[in-house]
Amino acid sequence: MKPSIAASAVLHAALLSWGLWSFSSPTAFDVSNAEALPVEIVPIEDLAQSLVGDDKAKLSDKPAPKPTEKPAKLPMPAEHVGDNEVDLDSPPKPQPKPRAVEQAAAQKQTQKAPDPQVAAKDAPPPPPPPPTPKAEPPKPEPAKPEPPQPQVAETPQPPEPKPEVDAVEQTIAAAAEDAPAVAPVPRNVPLPQVKPQPPKPEVKVAEAKPVETKPQDKPAETRPADTPAKTDQAKPAEKKAASKETKKSEKNTETESEFNADDIAALLNKEKAAGGGAKRSTQQASLGGERNTGTKLSQSELGELQGLIKKKMKECWAAPYGVDSTESLRVSIHMRLDPSGALEGVPSIVDGGSGSTTARAAGDAALRAVRRCAPYNLPTDKYDAWSELTLNFDPSAMY
Amino acid sequence: MNEVAQSALEAHASGVSVWALFWQASIIVKLVMLGLLAASIWTWAIIIDKSMRYSRFRSQLNKFEHNFWSGQSLEELYNTLSERKAAGMGALFVAAMREWKKSFEKGARSPIGLQTRIEKAMDVTLAREMDGLESRLxxxxxxxxxxxxxxxxxxxxxxxxxxxxIAASKQTNLAVVAPGIAEALLATAIGLVAAIPAVIAYNKLSADAGKLGMRLEAFADEFSAILSRQIDEKTAAR
Structure with a gap:
């Protein structure tokens, strides 16, 4: 028996050693050949809710729009990103090349543009004085296109435009402080705002004309230009005279110039409609949309907003009653709100409110409720969340 | 928690060889594996021993039958066989012949009693031989x-x-789950490795033992018939 036990043990030892050796390292499955489909889970928020950024940039941690070209800070707070002087809601779009003919005029107007706004913002009375200073800018500008002209006396004026603006403001302020007798006169004449611009068309006409003719016209205008300079230094009393003079000159110009299509162009707001805002950005652009479309609300914020709307609606909505509850009188109403909380456009029934007379009555009641509640006092900082609302009116849930 | 899971993961990832699986196993599983290994060794020892013994036994039977039917006198055969320790048919023959000799040397009277005694002696020897053949099966x-x-x-x-x-490490990654299960399955594998040869060998060896036992019984009956005839002849001669 012993030899057989020894033989068996040896056999097992041999088998085990062979087994351990051959099974010691099972080859790992070769999974490299398998075609791997890269699956990315994209939350819908990325598409539905975007922050301001560049659609061609890579996604970075910090949302940032395209760096703007003019990094200078503006005096006023701006919310929308862009190179514009004025903060506009519309996203910036590439500027089409202006036509050659209008270029000169456009340049002038853009330079002047701040003036009317400043004037408009400050006070209604000021408008009259501006005419006189506004009459000035045309002169320096013509000077630029006509360097060969011998009007050396006028050329020094071009650097002045800004001081002139100040002068205008000063005069405005002075006029406001001064005798109200002066003010009424301009109020009666809202035209002056229009009149100051006519000089520009004249300039254009003059440009079209032989160059030498202009200098003759301008000297007549230069007088008013000189007078404001005096008014700056001199006292309001002189301003009256100056304004009278300007009026006269305006009358002259009016008589000289008949209807000109450019007048209308001059009246138009030359700010680009799609110029973007005035908020400056120097940060590296990040992937995003043209504007913020998604304001993520926390559950409590959402609840607060819903509660506000619900409360408001309960006050305004007279639910139709006295109808059998078998019929569903559920009405969904879609409405848009502007940042002030007022209705924008016409609220529309999305669902329900049609069919039987009671259903239509319910729909009308809901529409009435939406209109009656109209200025909604909702938190402005979450405007993105409530700019578009769909409200569900359900009488069965009411009672 | 994370560190624990990480270390468990590394421990599992360190080895997937059979040896590593064995060492990772818990003490109970290790004991089971070692016991099954010992059983397998003993099984194979028995298989080897029995197959060798049966082949030797078969060759002895063939040789003895050849000698027995060669016409050699029973006395001579008894003398040669009784000198050494005989097995199988030889043992049967020696046991029967010894009883025969004892009875005739002392002058037994009853031939029927002698017949019975010889058969008994052969039965006992046959049973002992069969026990030896079938032991450990x-x-x-x-x-x-x-x-x-x-x-x-x-x-x-x-x-x-x-x-x-797995529940403790809170990871359901297959790389974490697999080594433990592979280690556990190793025990069943060893059990099957031990059991399969044992079953096959048992069937084969018990069949062989049955055949050998049949041959021994046939010889015992035959020899008993021969002795019975001899007894009758001797009593008739008297």
């Missing part, structure tokens, strides 16, 4: 039937502990 039968269950027990315990480890 029962162990093969036991291993063949019980080893899979023992291996399964090791597997169940191993899977149980590995699931407990």
């Amino acid at each position: 029962g162990f093969l039968a036991t291993v063949g039937s019980a080893a899979p269950f023992i291996g399964l027990f090791g597997t169940v315990v191993g899977i149980m502990t590995s699931f407990q480890a």
Whole structure:
């Protein structure tokens, strides 16, 4: 028996050693050949809710729009990103090349543009004085296109435009402080705002004309230009005279110039409609949309907003009653709100409110409720969340 | 928690060889594996021993039958066989001849009693020989039937502990789960490795033993018939 036990043990030892050796390292499955489909889970928020950024940039941690070209800070707070002087809601779009003919005029107007706004913002009375200073800018500008002209006396004026603006403001302020007798006169004449611009068309006409003719016209205008300079230094009393003079000159110009299509162009707001805002950005652009479309609300914020709307609606909505509850009188109403909380456009029934007379009555009641509640006092900082609302009116849930 | 999971992961990832699986196993599973290994060694020892003994036994039977039917006188055959320790048919023959000689040397009267005594002596020898032939075959039968269950027990315990480890590490990654289960399955594999040869060998060896026993019984009957005739002839001659 012993030899057989020894033989068996040896056999097992041999088998085990062979087994351990051959099974010691099972080859790992070769999974490299398998075609791997890269699956990315994209939350819908990325598409539905975007922050301001560049659609061609890579996604970075910090949302940032395209760096703007003019990094200078503006005096006023701006919310929308862009190179514009004025903060506009519309996203910036590439500027089409202006036509050659209008270029000169456009340049002038853009330079002047701040003036009317400043004037408009400050006070209604000021408008009259501006005419006189506004009459000035045309002169320096013509000077630029006509360097060969011998009007050396006028050329020094071009650097002045800004001081002139100040002068205008000063005069405005002075006029406001001064005798109200002066003010009424301009109020009666809202035209002056229009009149100051006519000089520009004249300039254009003059440009079209032989160059030498202009200098003759301008000297007549230069007088008013000189007078404001005096008014700056001199006292309001002189301003009256100056304004009278300007009026006269305006009358002259009016008589000289008949209807000109450019007048209308001059009246138009030359700010680009799609110029973007005035908020400056120097940060590296990040992937995003043209504007913020998604304001993520926390559950409590959402609840607060819903509660506000619900409360408001309960006050305004007279639910139709006295109808059998078998019929569903559920009405969904879609409405848009502007940042002030007022209705924008016409609220529309999305669902329900049609069919039987009671259903239509319910729909009308809901529409009435939406209109009656109209200025909604909702938190402005979450405007993105409530700019578009769909409200569900359900009488069965009411009672 | 994370560190624990990480270390468990590394420990599992360190080895997937059979040896590593064995060392990672819990003490119960290790004992089961070692017991099954010992059973396998003993099974194979029995298989080797029995097959060698049966072949030797068969050759002895053939040789003895050749001598027995060669026309050699029973006395001479008895003298040659009784000198050494005979096995199988030789043992039967020697036992019968010894009883025969004792009875005739002392002058037994009853031929019927002598016949009975000779048959008894041969039966006892036959039983002893059969016992020797079939010894330890029962162990093969036991291993063949019980080893899979023992291996399964090791597997169940191993899977149980590995699931407990998974629950503790809170990771369901297949790389974490797999080594524990592979380790547990190793126990069943060893059980099957021990059981399969045991079952086959038991069937084969018991059949062989049955054949050899049949041959011995046939010889015993034949020899008993020869002796009975001899007794009748001797009593008639008297």
